[in-house]
Amino acid sequence: MRYLFIFIYLSLALLAYSQESTSPQIVQGFVQNTEKAGIAGANVFIDGSYDGATTDRNGHFSFSSSQKDSILLQVTAMGFLAKSIWLQIPLSESLIITLIEDQHIIPEVVVKAGEFRIGNQANAALSALDIVSTAGSMGNIIAALQTLPGAQVAGENGRLMVRGGDPHETQTYINGIRVGQPYTISGNNLPVRGRFSPMLFQGTNFSTGAYSAEFGNALSSILNLKTSPEPEDAKTDLSVSALGLAAGHTSRKGKTSVSINTNYISLKPFTKVFSQNIDWTHPYEQWSGEAVVRQRSEKHALNVYASFAGERVGFRDYQVDFGRDVEIHVQSNNLYTNASYTRYLPNNWKWDLGLGAGYMQRTSTVDTLQIPNKTTDLHIKNKWSKSVNNTFRYFFGLDYFFQNYLEKVSFGSFTTPKYGFTNHLAAGYGELSYRIFPKWYLDAGMRYTLNTQAVSFFDPRAALSFQLDKQQTASLSYGIFHQQPTEEVQKFQPDLPWQKANHLILQYSYAAVGKQLRLELFHKSYAQLVRFERADPNIAQAYNTDGNGSVNGLDVFWRDNLSIRNLQYWISYSWTHARKWERDYAFAVQPPYVAEHYGSLVAKYWISSIRSQVGITNAITAGRPYHDPNQTGYVQEFTKPINTLSINWSYLITPQKIIHIAVSNVLGNEPIYGYQYAQNRNTAGIFDRQAMMPTAKRFVFVGFFWTISRNKKDNQLDNL
Structure with missing residues (x-):
């Protein structure tokens, strides 16, 4: 502290x-x-x-x-x-x-298979304003990313899944620094949110596979959020909504700015107005604060970010294994700080140094069962990069990771011994970009990792791109990726081998002014997946890594900001054929968290006559598989398809005063994400079950936002 x-x-x-x-x-x-x-x-x-x-x-x-x-x-x-x-x-x-034409220059950006560059970058897929103004996202980065192909968000937990990978296979970074706890707290299928505001970030690199050698310890994907080192103008932001209050102030002196923000959120008013599927004893409540220091000059850029969040939620909900309502309470305190420093050196050298540290203290209570745990994360990053000439550039660096997890269980007067793990990881990496022919580009890299058990492995990565013309690119990417088992398994058996995945992606991309098309075919093979006997990991069972699997699929993305005045829209579709033998599965099956078909339409329209922006998002997801123990066979049933329609409206009373209204699931559909079955049969010889559904049919947000600054055009439209 x-x-x-x-x-x-x-x-x-x-x-x-x-x-x-x-x-x-x-x-x-x-x-x-x-x-x-x-x-x-x-x-x-x-x-x-x-x-x-x-x-x-x-x-x-x-x-x-x-x-x-x-x-x-x-x-x-x-x-x-x-x-x-x-x-x-x-x-x-x-x-x-x-500008003078040159046939021997590497373009600043060559579109690579498996990579979405989002924000203030060439070939952008989404900007920060896109993320927060997408209907249904409610300002949640993770919810907005699910409108991109290859990405799904599990409705029952709100976590991001990429191309058949479970939520743990995606890692989050800020300025290249790993975030150990990127989500808010949850309990018993309550969906989480991304912990960070999208408007802290000026660029987003979202990989759907075959990502750079700069990153590791993720089987499927990385989400790298990049803050701006540019100092902000002095201003004060105030907001009042049905869910809480927020205030922020930025002061600036020369090239240095300091921003301090505070926020309080309570879902209690919402749960009183709209009917709920569970009995709340303490609706979700969060009090948080953050501070950002930015400084820049011609030769360096410094960005320091620190945040603190306290969270609490409590409810009573029916539990099929107990056959009755069970009271659950979760409380946590989270501290995170991230510092990144960039130095521009002579001869086109650049040096990046980063430090990220996080601490999470969380206590979960289920009836009289109490489970407190503590997690400490540390990441130190040192990276050097250089542009040798117009056809060749490279970077290399070193990473150090530390993670400590400690947990114990108390039941009445009985307390189990403490269990957990401590990890020390070191990694070295390097990657080069080279224009081998006038229209051929090669990116090749290697990452070497050494873990606590003194086990090491090399992960090669490569991407070959061909520029068909100024607007069209084809590329092929390949990579090998490793990831340590999840916390829920490591805390019981920390010495398990790392899991492994191979990625192969073929992409075609068309990018013109205001328009973008992406088509990708991909194959992902798994090895050394964690397996165990029962549905939930526990200290009494043995674990092994003899699981395997494969995922094949197709992603399609089309975006148009130009054809119709004041209208921007994008359409995405994904087909994901996954077969994985992991966890307690009897054999390789389509995992219950994967829908084979899913797609979305996002549209936003500016109506200048009434100073308003309206948005609509319609997402359709195919049914997900589940195993019904009351029937013969294995994983033999599917849930019904899910269709979700969301809308929002932002009205500018004045340039600095805004009213924002957002409604998710306007049609009031009742999606079922799957079923939980009892471990034992009832007196009739049947396994009872419980549907996994949202706590409410729809979510409604109404807020007023006011900005006070010398620049009378500044407002919080970007924060909605």
Whole structure:
């Protein structure tokens, strides 16, 4: 806890400085080739910041920036030499920038199979505003990502699953630093949320497979959230909603800014108004605070983030094994801090140093059974990268991970001995990008990991891309990935071998101004999956890693922001054929958490006449398999398909005052995610069962958001 107090003290010390705010300046112009024709899709940005834009179909660009004095403007476009221009802010006139074609340059971005680059990046799939304004997401990063192909979110627990992998096969990072506890608390099939606000982040790298050698310890996917090192203008944000209160303030002095936010959430008003499927004794409640320090210069960027959250939830719910209602209570305190430092060095070298630390203390109570546990996570990262010339660049680095988990169980006056595990992991990695032919690009990397049991392994990764033309790319990616068993297994048997997966992905991508199409075929094979005897892991049973499996599938994604004025939409579809022999399965089956078919339509429309944005999301998921012990055979039944329609509306009373209304599952459907069966037969010789369903048919949110700043156009539309 002393680290939190130190951080708060430093933050308050920085706040003591006088505030300095600069009005945003407009940077606009035209990017052309040597024949004076406009270049569409060129990236124009200020070096060392996230200020920038992409040229439209005619080559024009415009963006605002709070930078002042001298800036370095970078201009890149596929098939052209990059250009750097020193400018003085504010500009006296529009810019005209000419790029020279070059057949020997690696483009800033080559679309790779299995990778979605989201945010302020080329070939973006979603921006941060997309995430928070997607109907049904309720500002939850994880819920918004399920509208992308390859991603499913389990309705009964709210966790992200990628291409047939269970939720534990996806790891979350902030600025390349692992987050040990990325979700809020839960209990007995209550869905969780992502712990972090999407508007803290300016870019998101979501991998659906075959991810970079920079990351590891994930069988299926990584979600890397990137914060902006750019200091923010001074402002104050206030919000009042049916669920709670929030307040935030940002102060700025030169190139340094400090932001402090507090938030209180309670679902008690919601549970009083809308009927619930369970009896709440203490509806979900959270009180949280966060502080962010940003600093930048021409040669470095520093970002320090720290957060604290206290959570509590309690309810009575029917438990099929007990044959009665059981009272459950969960309480936790979570502390997380993340610091990243980037140094720009001579000769195109860049050095990144990162530190992430987390502490979670959680107590779960089921009737008189009490289960307290503590988790401590630490990640230290050191990465070096260099661009040798226009055809070759590379990076390499070292990782150190520490994790300690401790748990015990109390039942009345009886207390079990403490059990848990401690992990020390070290990893080294390196990767290069090379243009081997005018239209062929190679990314090749290797990751070496050494774990606590002195077991080591190499994970090669490679991607080969072919540029069909300026708008079309085909690529093939392959990689080997390892991951340690989950906490629920490690705490009983920490010396199990790591699980393994091989990825092979073939992709076609079309990217034009305002439009994007992605088609991917993938194959994933598993080995050394954890297996055990009973449905739930416990200390009394033995574990082994002789499980295996395979997943084959197709993903389709289409996005259009241009065809209809003020309308943007995207459509995604995934077919996932999974067969896995893991956990307590009798043989390889389609896991009960995987739907073979799922797709979604997301649309957003701006109505200028009434200063409003309306959104709609419709998601359809095929039925999921489950095993009915009252019938012959194994995993012989499927739940009914699920159709969920959600809407939202944001109305600008003034540029700085907004009313936001969101409703999920408007049609009031009652989805069933699966069934839980009793361990033993009843007196009639039947296994009783319990349906896994949402606690309420729909969720409704109403809020008022007010921003106070010198810039009268600042608002919280991005936070909705």
